[in-house]
Amino acid sequence: MxxxxxxxxxxxxxxxxxxxxxxxxxxxxxxxxxxxxxxxxxxxxxxxxxxxxxxxxxGYRSRAAFKFIELDDKFKLMRKGDSIVDLGAAPGGWTQIAIDRGAKQVVGIDLIFVEPIGGLDFIQMDFMDEGAPAAITDLLGGAPDLVMSDLAANTTGHRKTDHIRTVALVEAAADFAIDTLRPGGNFVTKVFQGGAEGKLLLKLKQTFKTVKHAKPDSSRDGSPEMYLVALGFKGRPDK
Ligand SMILES: C[S@@+](CC[C@H](N)C(=O)[O-])C[C@H]1O[C@@H](n2cnc3c(N)ncnc32)[C@H](O)[C@@H]1O
Structure with a gap:
């Protein structure tokens, strides 16, 4: 294997x-x-x-913690004092690293409960629920500096269904980032199989200064996952 x-x-x-x-x-x-x-x-x-x-x-709760370490080291996703949203936070590896690196606040959401971490405001909820974005922003003191998503849907084994569900999660994460980030803020999301869909990539390129794909060394070689990193949010067109 x-x-x-x-x-x-x-x-x-x-x-x-x-x-x-x-x-x-x-x-x-x-x-x-x-x-x-x-x-x-x-x-x-x-x-x-x-x-x-x-x-x-x-003492990291997941091996996924190393992926965020690598991505942050390479792309400088966060700074001390940042307010961060962690989509698909369980069991809490990314949040742990963000807090270790000086995040002021992390608001995390997941279907699965996350054992408490100092500095984490956690919501156990489906991110695809209509009320999820408001539940997150209610807990934030203001616009976040970083929206990070490691959301991964449970696979059904049916390729087409899995693909549709994954794309829907990535699109929802990107829309949330565009709706909430402060100008200059960053967004990182897990994507699968060859990277982001063309339409999403175009939208991100229009709304962020730099958009790149990355495959951290700690991401398993056989895994189709990779990450999309969008830096320097240009601000909402209506603002
Ligand atoms: C790869 S894990 C995240 C690992 C995490 N970044 C860490 O470092 O510990 C993906 C997470 O996405 C969550 N997830 C998948 N679909 C979701 C949804 N619709 N709403 C909320 N969480 C979801 C799963 O429950 C799972 O915990």
Whole structure:
């Protein structure tokens, strides 16, 4: 499985390195009666993933934390004192890093409950609900400096349905960012398979100074995910 390969390595302090105490392992998982093959493979991948081990040793709630570290190091997404919205926040890895790096406030939303983190105002709600944007903005003191979305819909196995649901989440996150960000603010979102759809990309290029795709090293090689980074919000056309 290509997913079991070690991540490509570059020297970034926060990530596992070859000589790190966290080493690649090859832990095999016995198939058990009643356990699906996909679960066995998932378990094996988790046990052999250096980012999972490193996240555990640093007290990060998810390996996804490393993706935000890499993206922020590269694109300077946030600054100390920022007000940030975390869409798809559970279990809280991105929020932890944002707060470690000096965010003044993080408002997070997820279908799944997030155990409390100091500095996080959390809403357990479907972001696609009509009332979600207002629920988030009600908790913000003003326009956010960064909207970050790691939203990922549970896959159904039906490719077309999964694609439609994923695109809908990305579009809703982008619309929310455009509706709420302060001028100069930033937006980052997970996208899948070849990046953002043409129409969305065009909209973001019209409303942000710089728009780029990025695949952090900590994003699994076999995963179709990548990130879209939009920097320097130009402001709402009506303002
Ligand atoms: C990849 S995880 C996020 C990991 C997180 N960034 C971290 O660092 O811990 C994706 C999250 O999106 C959430 N999600 C998916 N669809 C959602 C929706 N419609 N509304 C709210 N959250 C949603 C899932 O429940 C899941 O927790």
């Amino acid at each position: 290509s997913d079991d390969k070690p991540p490509r390595r570059r020297r970034v302090t926060s990530k596992p390195k070859k000589d790190d105490s966290v080493r690649m392992m090859d832990t095999r998982v016995k198939t058990a009666r009643g356990r699906k093959m996909s679960s066995t493979l998932w378990l094996r991948r988790q046990l052999n993933d250096p980012y999972v081990a490193k996240a555990k040793s640093l």
